[in-house]
Amino acid sequence: MLTYFGRRVNPAEDAADCLGETLLVLWRRRDAFPVERSDQRAWTYGIAHQILRTRRRGAIRRIRLTERLRDELHVSKQFSARSDDxxxxxxxxxxxxxxxxxxxxxxxxxxxxxxxxxxxxxxxxxxxxxxxxxxxxxxxxxxxxx
Incomplete structure (x- = not known):
């Protein structure tokens, strides 16, 4: 599972965080864990996939917010204690x-x-x-x- 994340996450050091989040979700949802061995692996990777999707959405939101903040800082008039007023x-x-x-x-x-x-x-x-x-x-x- 760590390799799965390592190939998909940049920086690669974040793969361990993704694995930790996946294990946490697996623990929380242990009552829903499939009985069939063949289903267990797919279910586990499905959760890992959701962790990646959530992480990517968060990264996209952070990038957009950063860009919006940067644009606002360039455009808006900033208050300053050194104002003439x-x-x-x-x-x-x-x-x-x-x-x-x-x-x-x-x-x-x-x-x-x-x-x-x-x-x-x-x-x-x-x-x-x-x-x-x-x-x-x-x-x-x-x-x-x-």
Whole structure:
């Protein structure tokens, strides 16, 4: 089985990980292990094949996400503490951590309020209320600076 993975996985050192995952699945599904000797080998290799498919899908997803992130970093304007707009940075710093985080997720990172709620582990209604409150406080802080 290690040779099976060794011929299909790059780098070859990952073959041992694939074998370990296969053995783990075999152990978990031991109750479904075929009785017939001829079926046992095919069943085991079928599981190994699924491990390879899952690994390949994961690799493709990682490559796509990396490419998307690289493209976004090239295109999007990055926030920097060295920005010329020190007034906004100072105002953000004076907000509570909760207010600052919801604003950053929605404004800087481009998440929806629903997504921000999931990230923060709060209900969407709570995220909307926090976002509204944070915007109001931010407006007041910016108006006081003028």
């Amino acid at each position: 020190h007034t906004a940075i100072d105002a953000m710093a004076r907000l509570s951590e909760a207010d600052r985080e919801v604003l950053a997720l929605v404004i800087w990172e481009g998440f929806t309020l629903t997504d921000a709620a999931k990230i923060l582990g709060i209900r969407p209604e709570a995220a909307r209320a926090r976002y509204s409150r944070a915007r109001t406080r931010m407006r007041r802080l910016l108006a006081a600076e003028d």
